[in-house]
Amino acid sequence: MAMLAACGGSDKAADATTATTTAEVTTPAIPEATAPAAAPAADTAATATPAAGVTLASLTGDPVKGEKVFGQCRTCHVVEKGVNRVGPSLWGVVGRQAGSIEGFKYSPANKNSGLTWTDEQLFTYLEAPQQVIKGTYMAFAGLKNPQDRADVIAYLKTKA
Template identity: 70%
Template sequence: MISHRTSLRVLALAAAATALSACGGGDKPATETAETTTPAAEAPAVDVAAPAAEAPAVETVAFASLTGDAANGEKVFGQCRACHVTDPGVNRVGPSLHGVIGRTAGSIEGFKYSPANKNSGLVWSEEQLFTYLEAPQKTIPGTYMAFAGLKKPQDRADVIAYLKTQA
C-alpha cells in the first residue's frame, strides 16, 4: 500500500519531470514513474528569433510645457494634507509648504529634516518641485518623506500652481 506522503512525492517528482522536459531537460516523456509512462503534451512552438515585446515608452513631459490649474491643484494637494499644510509657521509631520517656492530645502527653523534633505542644497523652484513630486526618494535619496509621488505630470503642475497661491 502506498502512503499519502509517498503519493505526494510521486506527484512532486512527476511535476518536476514535466517542468524539466518543457525546458528542454531531455528527450524523455514529460511524466515518468516506475509504474506508468505518459507521453509529453506538445508545447506550442516558440519563435526564439522573434524580438521580445518592448516595454511602453515612459512619457517625459517638461514642466514648462504644462499650464497648472490651481483649483485642481488644491484638490490634488488633498493627498499631501496628511503631512503638510500651507499655513505659515505650522508644521506637521512635514514642514509647512507656505511660500515653499524659492525656499531652500531643509531650511525651516526648528523642523527636523532628514540629513539628506537638509544637506541637499536644493532650492524649491517650480521645475525642482515638479521633479521632486514625481519621486521624492529618487530626487533626494534618504529623505524622510515616504510619499511615493505624483506620477501624472499634470497633477504635479496643478499642485505647483496651487502652492504658488499659498505664499
C-alpha cells in the first residue's frame, strides 16, 4: 500500500498507511527521484566519450560473438555465396566494391559510392549506414557498440 502511495496512487487506505510513515517514505523518495535523472546523463556522457575515440584497430573482433550479433542482420542478409535477400549476400564482402553484386538492385547512392568494404570502412558504415551512404536503401539504424561492429567484421571475414 505504501508503494502505491509513493507511486502516485490515491487510495485512501494507502494514504492513511502512508501518513504514519510519511517521513520514512518521503525522505528516501526525494533522493531516489533525483538520482536517476542525473545518472543517465552521466552514464551517457561517459559511454559516448570513449566510444567517440574508439577505432577498429584498438579492438579485437571475436567471430563467435560476431555471428550472434549478425543475427540482427539476417532479416535482410545471408552469408551464403550467391544468395541475395532484401539485402545482398555478404559472402566475401570484406574487400569487395560497394554495389558490385551483379543482378542485385542497389540504391544509386550505394552503387555509385566508390567505396570498398575494407575492415575500417565497414566499421564506420555499420555504426550509421545512412550517414555514410546518404540515400542507401538499407534501413538499419546501425550498431552503436564498437565492439559489436568489430565482432561482426571478424565474423564476416570468415565468410569468403
